[in-house]
Amino acid sequence: MNKYDLVVIGAGPAGYAAAMRAVDFKKKTLLxxxxxxxxxxxxxxxxxxxxxxxxxxxxxxxxxxxxRYNIHAPQVAYADVQGEVCRDVNERKAMLEEHIHQLQRSRNDQLLDLKYGQAKLRTPNRIEILAGEQK
Ligand SMILES: Cc1cc2nc3c(=O)[nH]c(=O)nc-3n(C[C@H](O)[C@H](O)[C@H](O)COP(=O)(O)OP(=O)(O)OC[C@H]3O[C@@H](n4cnc5c(N)ncnc54)[C@H](O)[C@@H]3O)c2cc1C
Structure with missing residues (x-):
C-alpha cells in the first residue's frame, strides 16, 4: 500500500491545480x-x-x-469539424500529460504520482482505486 500526504480525486481543472499546489508545498501527492x-x-x-x-x-x-459577392460558400462537413475539435481537445490533454511527466522527470523527490481509475474512499485515510480506463 502506497502512502501519500495528499490524495486528489479527479484531474479536472480544480484537482489538477490542487495537486500542483500541493507539490509546491512539497507534499507527496497522488492525483x-x-x-x-x-x-x-x-x-x-x-x-x-x-x-x-x-x-x-x-x-x-x-x-x-x-x-455579398454572390459566391457560394463551400460545404462544411460535420465530421471534419468534429475531427478538428477532437484534435484540439487531444492536443490540450497531451499538454497536461506532458506537463505532469516533465514535472516527474525534473524532480528527484517523486512528489507527484498520477493513477487512472475510479477512486473510492474506504476510510478517512484509505482510498481504493478500481480499475479504470484511461482515455
Ligand atoms: C458545456 C460546458 C461548457 C463550459 N464552458 C465554460 C467556459 O466557457 N468557461 C469556464 O470557465 N467554465 C466553463 N465550464 C465549466 C468548467 O468546465 C467547470 O467549471 C470545470 O471543469 C470544473 O472543474 P472541476 O475540476 O471542479 O470538475 P470537472 O472538470 O468535472 O473534473 C472532475 C474530474 O474528476 C473525475 N472524477 C470524479 N469522480 C472521480 C472518482 N471517484 N475517481 C476518479 N476520478 C473522478 C472526473 O472524471 C473529472 O475528470 C463549462 C462546462 C461545460 C459542461
Whole structure:
C-alpha cells in the first residue's frame, strides 16, 4: 500500500491545480483520474464547446461575406469539424500529460504520482482505486 500526504480525486481543472499546489508545498501527492485528464474543462465542456462556438461563428461570418459577392460558400462537413475539435481537445490533454511527466522527470523527490481509475474512499485515510480506463 502506497502512502501519500495528499490524495486528489479527479484531474479536472480544480484537482489538477490542487495537486500542483500541493507539490509546491512539497507534499507527496497522488492525483487519481477515472476518465480523462483535464475533466470538463477540456473534454465535453469549456474547451470543446467554445471551439465549436468559435468555428460556427467564423463559418457564419465567412458565408455572409461570400454571399455579398454572390459566391457560394463551400460545404462544411460535420465530421471534419468534429475531427478538428477532437484534435484540439487531444492536443490540450497531451499538454497536461506532458506537463505532469516533465514535472516527474525534473524532480528527484517523486512528489507527484498520477493513477487512472475510479477512486473510492474506504476510510478517512484509505482510498481504493478500481480499475479504470484511461482515455
Ligand atoms: C458545456 C460546458 C461548457 C463550459 N464552458 C465554460 C467556459 O466557457 N468557461 C469556464 O470557465 N467554465 C466553463 N465550464 C465549466 C468548467 O468546465 C467547470 O467549471 C470545470 O471543469 C470544473 O472543474 P472541476 O475540476 O471542479 O470538475 P470537472 O472538470 O468535472 O473534473 C472532475 C474530474 O474528476 C473525475 N472524477 C470524479 N469522480 C472521480 C472518482 N471517484 N475517481 C476518479 N476520478 C473522478 C472526473 O472524471 C473529472 O475528470 C463549462 C462546462 C461545460 C459542461
Amino acid at each position: 487519481i483520474e477515472r476518465n480523462r485528464l483535464g475533466g470538463a474543462g477540456i473534454t465535453n465542456g469549456a474547451l470543446s464547446s467554445k471551439t465549436w462556438w468559435e468555428l460556427s461563428r467564423e463559418t457564419a461570418s465567412f458565408r455572409k461575406s461570400l454571399n
